[in-house]
Amino acid sequence: MTKESEQSKSTDPKYPYRSEKLLPREERVVRFLETLQEVLGAKIYNLPLETYLGTCAKCNNCAEQCQVYQASRDPHDLPAWRSDLLRKVYKKYFTTSGKLFGGLVGAKALTEEDIDNMVDAFYRCTMCRRCGVNCPLAVDNALITRIGRVILERLGFVPSNMTVSTRAQLGEIGNTSAIPKAAFIDTLDFLEEELRDETGIAIPIPRDVEGAQFFFAAPVSDYIMEADTLLGIAKTFHAAGANWTVSTENFDAINYGLFYSDADLEKILNRLLEAAHSLKCKTIVIGECGHSTKTALLFQKVFGLSEYRGMEIKSVIEVSHRFFAEGKLMFDPTKNPETVTYHDPCNLGRGSGIYEQPRELLKAAVMHFVEMTPNRKMNYCCGGGGGLVVVEDLHDWRMSTAGLKKVEQLRATGAKLVCAPCANCKKQLRELIQAHKLDMQLVGLHDLLGKAIVLSGKT
Amino acid sequence: MTGSEFIAGIFPYIAVALCLLSTAWRFVRWLSLPPHVKWTLYPVPEGIAGQLKYMLKEMFTFETLYKFNRRLWFGSFSMHMAMVGAALFFILYLGGWSTIFVVQLCLLVLVIAAIYIIGLRIYDKNLRLLSNFEELFNLAFLGGVAALGFAASAPHVPGSLRLYFLGLIELHPNTSVLSTVHILAVFLGGLFLIYLPLSKMIHYVSKYFTYHHINWQKK
Amino acid sequence: MPEIELAGKKYEIDEDGFLQELDKWSKEFAQAYAKNEDIEGQLTEEHWKIINYLRDYFQKFGIAPMIRKLCKDNGIDMKRLYELFPTGPAKGACKLAGLSKPTGCV
Numbered sequence: 195m196t197k198e199s200e201q202s203k204s205t206d207p208k209y210p211y212r213s214e215k216l217l218p219r220e221e222r223v224v225r226f227l228e229t230l231q232e233v234l235g236a237k238i239y240n241l242p243l244e245t246y247l248g249t250c251a252k253c254n255n256c257a258e259q260c261q262v263y264q265a266s267r268d269p270h271d272l273p274a275w276r277s278d279l280l281r282k283v284y285k286k287y288f289t290t291s292g293k294l295f296g297g298l299v300g301a302k303a304l305t306e307e308d309i310d311n312m313v314d315a316f317y318r319c320t321m322c323r324r325c326g327v328n329c330p331l332a333v334d335n336a337l338i339t340r341i342g343r344v345i346l347e348r349l350g351f352v353p354s355n356m357t358v359s360t361r362a363q364l365g366e367i368g369n370t371s372a373i374p375k376a377a378f379i380d381t382l383d384f385l386e387e388e389l390r391d392e393t394g395i396a397i398p399i400p401r402d403v404e405g406a407q408f409f410f411a412a413p414v415s416d417y418i419m420e421a422d423t424l425l426g427i428a429k430t431f432h433a434a435g436a437n438w439t440v441s442t443e444n445f446d447a448i449n450y451g452l453f454y455s456d457a458d459l460e461k462i463l464n465r466l467l468e469a470a471h472s473l474k475c476k477t478i479v480i481g482e483c484g485h486s487t488k489t490a491l492l493f494q495k496v497f498g499l500s501e502y503r504g505m506e507i508k509s510v511i512e513v514s515h516r517f518f519a520e521g522k523l524m525f526d527p528t529k530n531p532e533t534v535t536y537h538d539p540c541n542l543g544r545g546s547g548i549y550e551q552p553r554e555l556l557k558a559a560v561m562h563f564v565e566m567t568p569n570r571k572m573n574y575c576c577g578g579g580g581g582l583v584v585v586e587d588l589h590d591w592r593m594s595t596a597g598l599k600k601v602e603q604l605r606a607t608g609a610k611l612v613c614a615p616c617a618n619c620k621k622q623l624r625e626l627i628q629a630h631k632l633d634m635q636l637v638g639l640h641d642l643l644g645k646a647i648v649l650s651g652k653t
Numbered sequence: 654m655t656g657s658e659f660i661a662g663i664f665p666y667i668a669v670a671l672c673l674l675s676t677a678w679r680f681v682r683w684l685s686l687p688p689h690v691k692w693t694l695y696p697v698p699e700g701i702a703g704q705l706k707y708m709l710k711e712m713f714t715f716e717t718l719y720k721f722n723r724r725l726w727f728g729s730f731s732m733h734m735a736m737v738g739a740a741l742f743f744i745l746y747l748g749g750w751s752t753i754f755v756v757q758l759c760l761l762v763l764v765i766a767a768i769y770i771i772g773l774r775i776y777d778k779n780l781r782l783l784s785n786f787e788e789l790f791n792l793a794f795l796g797g798v799a800a801l802g803f804a805a806s807a808p809h810v811p812g813s814l815r816l817y818f819l820g821l822i823e824l825h826p827n828t829s830v831l832s833t834v835h836i837l838a839v840f841l842g843g844l845f846l847i848y849l850p851l852s853k854m855i856h857y858v859s860k861y862f863t864y865h866h867i868n869w870q871k872k
Numbered sequence: 873m874p875e876i877e878l879a880g881k882k883y884e885i886d887e888d889g890f891l892q893e894l895d896k897w898s899k900e901f902a903q904a905y906a907k908n909e910d911i912e913g914q915l916t917e918e919h920w921k922i923i924n925y926l927r928d929y930f931q932k933f934g935i936a937p938m939i940r941k942l943c944k945d946n947g948i949d950m951k952r953l954y955e956l957f958p959t960g961p962a963k964g965a966c967k968l969a970g971l972s973k974p975t976g977c978v
Contacts, residue, residue, distance in 0.1 A: 211887060241686040242867050249859040252783040253729065257719040291851075300785040326694050328717045331856050333862035337692060354887070359975040370976035377933035384941050415977040421940035448976060496690050524908075547695035571696055576839050583902065584977060586888045617977040 206515045211587035212313060214357055216350035223304050227287060229345045230280075234288060238456075238496060239341060246283045246333045250274060256325035257333060261574050261599035262318055273335040276315040279308060280342050313351045316342040317588070320579035320596060322540040327571050339580065340453070347454045353585045356450045360458050364465070369414040369446035378442060381417050385424055392425070393649055397432045399424075402473065403439035408513065409470035410438055412481030413617035414446035420620065422637070424483055426644025427510055433524075433647055434517035438479070444469035447486040448617075454583030460497040463490065467502035471543075477506040479513050482615035482638050484541030491546055509542065509640060511615055515551035518558065524648040530546070530560035532643065535609035536571035537566065537600075537623065539616035552615060552639050559646040566603050574599045576614065578622030592622060593629040601630045615639035656837045660843075661828040665821055668843030675850035676858060694868040704869060725771060725780075732766035732795070734757045739799070747818055753806050758860045760803040767796030791854060798838075798845045805838035877903035890966070890973040897927075897970030909957065909964040919956055919968075921946055926969040936966050936974055 209216070233239055256273035263271040270276070278300070285292030285301035292301030303306070317341040326334040346352065359370035367374060373381075380394050380413055382399050400406065408431070416424055431438045444465055450546040451459025470478045480487045485511045495503055517523050536556060542548040549570045557563050566573065577597025582588050588596075600623070604612055614623055615638055625638045654663075698707045710716060715733070718726040739759035745751035771792050774784045806814060813830035820827040831839075850858070875882050876889070879900050884892040889908070891897060902923060906915055915923075925946055929937045936942075939961050943949055946957075951966045957964035 237686075238689045241683060241688050241862065245683065245859045245867075247861050249853050249856045249863075251853070251856060252780070252788055253718060253722060254779055254783055255718055255722045255725075257779060269779055269782050272779060272783065278783065298790075300787055323694060330711065330717050330719060331860055332694075332868050334694065334863075334867070335691065363976060371974055371978060372935060372972075374934045377935045380933060381938050381941070384938060384955070388944075389941070408708055413977055415761065418938055418974060418978050421938055431883075441846070485687060492691050504847040546787055547693070547697070549696065585974075594871070621977050622971065 198560060201560075209313060209351065211355070211585060212317060212353050213350050214352060216353055219306050222306055222309050222349050225349050226309060226345055227283070228280055229348045230283065230287070233341055233345065234284075236544055239337075240335065243284075243341065246277070246335075246338055247281045248289070249331055250277065250281065250333050251331060252309040253330060255328055255330060259325040261322075261324070262596050265595045265598040270311075270315060271318060273319070273418055276319060277333075277335045277338040279312050279315055280338055283308070296600050309346070309349070309351075312342055313346055316346065317353070317582065317585070318591075318596075320540070320575045320577065322579050323544045324540070324572070324575065327544065336580075338646065339558075343454045344456055350587040352454045353581070355586060356454060357579055359448070359584065360450050360462070362459055363446060363448070364458070368465075370450065371414045371418060371446075373414060374418060375442055378417065378445060382440070382442075383427065385421065388421065389425055389428060390482035393429070395649060397428055397649075399428050399440045401442050403437070405474045406437045407475065408436055408438035408477050409473060409475035410440050410479045410481065410510070411445055411447035411466060411469075412484075413448045413483035413486055413542065415448075415617050415621075416481055417445070420482070420604035420617070420638055420641075422644060423472045423639075426638070426640030426647070427514075427640070429644045429647050429649065430514045430517065430523065430640060432596065434520075434522040434647055436513075437551075439473060439475065441469045441473060447480045447483055447490070449486050449489040450581055450584075451610065452485050452489045456497075459489065459493060463493055464499055464502065466490065467494070467498050467505065468608070470505060471502050471508045475505070477513075478507055479508050479510050479511050482617065482620075482640065484539035484545065484579075484616040484618060487548075488541040488545040490508065507575045509546065509548055511542070511548055511552050511555070514640070515555055518555055523643075523644040525559040525643070526648050527561050527646055529561055529646040530611075530642050531562075532560075533562040533564055533565050533608065534560045534611045534613055534637075535564050535604070535607040536569070537576065537612055537614040537619060538570055539614060539619045540575050540579050541572075542616060543573060543616075544571055552613075555596055555639065555643060556613060559643050564607050564609055566607050572605055576600055576601035576616075576619040577626065578618060582616075583618050583622045589625070593626060595624060597626045601626055602633065603631055610634055611637050611641055611642075613642060614638050657833075658828050659829070660840045661817070661831055661834050662826045664843050665826070665839060668846040672846040672850055675847075676855070679850060679855055680858050680861075682864075683859070688866050688870055689710070691870055692867050693870050697871055698752045706864070708864065723847070724777075728766045728770040728773060731762050731848045733768065735762040735766060735799075736795075739763060747815060749820075753808075753814075755793050755802055757806050760799045760806070763799035764796050765801065767792045767799065771796075787853070791852060794845055794848065801834065801838040801841050805832075873893075876905075888963075888973055891970045894970055894972065899972060901970065902968045905968055909959045909967060911956075911958070915968075916956075918948075922953075922956065922965055923969045926965060926971060930969070930971050936962070936971055 210279050232241060252274055253349060254274055260273050282300055282302040283304045286303055291299045316339050321336040321339050323334060323336045362372040363370045386399055449459055449462045450461050480490055490507045494507055536553060577600050612634055614620055622638055627634060627636060698704045715726055715730045718729055739756055742751045742755040745757055746753050771789055775779045816830055817827060874885055876885050882895060886892055903915055926936055941954060953961050962974050966974060
């Protein structure tokens with residue numbers, strides 16, 4: 195292994211926001227290939243990578259699925275072209291045909307410029323997996339993007355917005371928004387006060403309850419941004435008579451490791467699992483957040499310590515839906531008279547199979563529900579997926595390019611409210627609504643459920 | 654043994670054996686790599702019947718391509734169907750249940766489709782960007798095999814092809830009935846069979862894994 | 873580390889424009905920076921109320937408060953908050969108040 199360069203903090207003008215400890219240019223190629231070899235040898239990825247990198251037929255069907263390409267019409271946004279950046283390297287160094295025939299079979303020796311291209315390309319993919327749905331060969335370009343980013347991180351290419359958050363989370367404070375414990379408790383007190391003011395009854399947000407059935411972890415930004423979502427969730431648990439708790443030690447479900455690093459993903463995931471395990475909870479309930487739901491679901495059995503693998507992991511949407519199906523929740527839809535449409539967060543829909551539950555809940559809790567077109571497995575990403583929503587320098591691009599399809603879609607619904615149960619989507623959609631002056635507002639799912647829920651003890 | 658005796662008498666067995674072995678090798682290789690991370694892409698079709706239905710529909714309509722890439726679909730669909738058709742009707746022909754004419758028709762479609770896709774890959778700027786020599790070579794190879802097959806199935810020596818192939822199946826190939834164009838077609842066809850599973854055209858196997866083992870994994 | 877020069881003084885900021893040396897904050901800093909955050913003219917009493925509230929909360933807890941709490945304690949709604957700070961409470965208001973950058977999906 196080459197020694198990590200001492201020149202910390204990027205001075206490379208090409209990557210103003212994407213790099214932390216960049217390797218010197220001349221060391222990057224070697225490190226890249228070493229890391230690719232490591233990834234290919236890792237059991238986790240060798241089946242998808244061998245099939246994805248080995249068999250793409252270059253039919254370009256993915257171009258029609260990609261909202262970034264549809265908006266930019268830049269051939270460098272073609273998903274197959276992007277994936278080919280990695281495929282060429284794979285072929286050159288890891289396949290017999292590539293070693294023998296080189297460029298004839300699309301293999302290419304890696305250069306520093308190729309790495310530059312990858313930094314750009316892999317951070318212009320929102321990892322929405324829409325192209326995977328309609329790939330005749332079922333190649334998932336999002337996984338290739340992810341692997342590309344995992345390798346680039348080892349060269350020092352990673353948005354500092356992500357690593358700053360991860361550092362806070364893995365450090366003493368323990369969460370991505372760096373909310374100290376005292377502030378968190380103050381916020382919980384405030385939320386309980388709000389619940390009392392709103393409903394006239396005491397609805398607790400239980401803290402550190404050992405043996406509670408449900409261990410609740412929200413994307414921590416909710417404790418700054420999404421009061422209504424949290425209030426709705428507390429009301430739902432209360433109405434269902436559920437035994438639940440939050441941990442005041444670890445209350446953050448976010449796992450940005452999904453977007454750039456297996457090593458960080460593993461550490462963050464085990465912190466979360468450990469928190470639930472130490473309170474002896476059976477079910478981890480992830481708040482309204484796509485990527486952290488998917489990460490916990492997908493990687494629990496891969497990276498979770500063996501003693502943590504028995505716990506059940508659910509999205510709060512599934513849990514609320516189960517309460518609803520069991521007849522534990524009653525809604526008064528007249529409390530939500532506006533027309534509501536639903537945005538399928540990629541990581542909840544295509545990534546976790548949560549399509550119908552939120553719709554059934556919405557139809558019970560609002561007066562007018564309209565579908566967005568297209569929807570479910572064909573829904574467009576908000577334009578800030580793959581963690582790009584936290585990268586401040588990509589804001590203008592997210593508004594003008596990545597989110598453009600979404601804006602058209604939102605406008606066409608004529609709805610006054612767009613419901614998106616994902617912290618990532620919420621931020622992006624709010625910004626889109628503002629930037630494009632749409633006559634609508636963003637809400638979370640439990641915001642609406644909380645408004646319509648009929649609580650006993652309330653007149 | 655002359656060169657043409659070897660090509661017509663021995664080489665077909667080698668080619669078929671290598672094709673089967675390589676296909677099996679790649680199948681077993683991927684089977685030995687179970688997916689450790691659950692990278693499911695929802696929705697997953699319900700049950701074996703649902704998955705079979707989805708797969709068969711995709712295989713025999715090329716629906717995804719039809720919906721989003723019609724221009725390529727015309728070529729790709731015809732090419733694949735013609736390939737299956739040529740093989741199927743050739744077997745029927747050997748059994749005496751079909752005329753060679755249907756096989757020739759399939760081969761002709763195959764040649765035209767291959768040329769059409771090559772043209773599209775050069776004409777369309779995005780496909781041109783994505784294609785490299787390998788894609789064009791594979792198409793040309795397949796088209797070449799089909800063209801030679803077409804030429805060889807023209808009635809130079811009536812019934813000879815059928816006699817030869819029936820002999821091959823009974824392990825007594827009668828190579829004396831073949832003309833030069835027959836020998837060439839058998840040779841190129843054999844080479845293609847050897848090349849097919851080693852090339853990226855192995856997607857007839859990989860598809861099973863990308864769908865069943867990755868996209869549709871539920872555990 | 874980038875710097876910004878406001879009203880004749882230099883301040884260290886991060887790449888997103890957040891003040892790095894929190895103790896260097898001054899009223900002049902906030903006023904001079906307002907234009908960058910799409911606020912025209914002088915900061916009003918309403919602005920100052922929010923800024924001071926944020927600074928007090930930050931001093932006590934080391935983080936900005938929940939936005940709902942900010943609104944409630946200051947008797948304004950979200951709409952008004954965005955009118956006052958067009959670039960948003962998490963970014964614009966915190967920046968002017970000299971708070972460190974909120975991270976994550978905010």
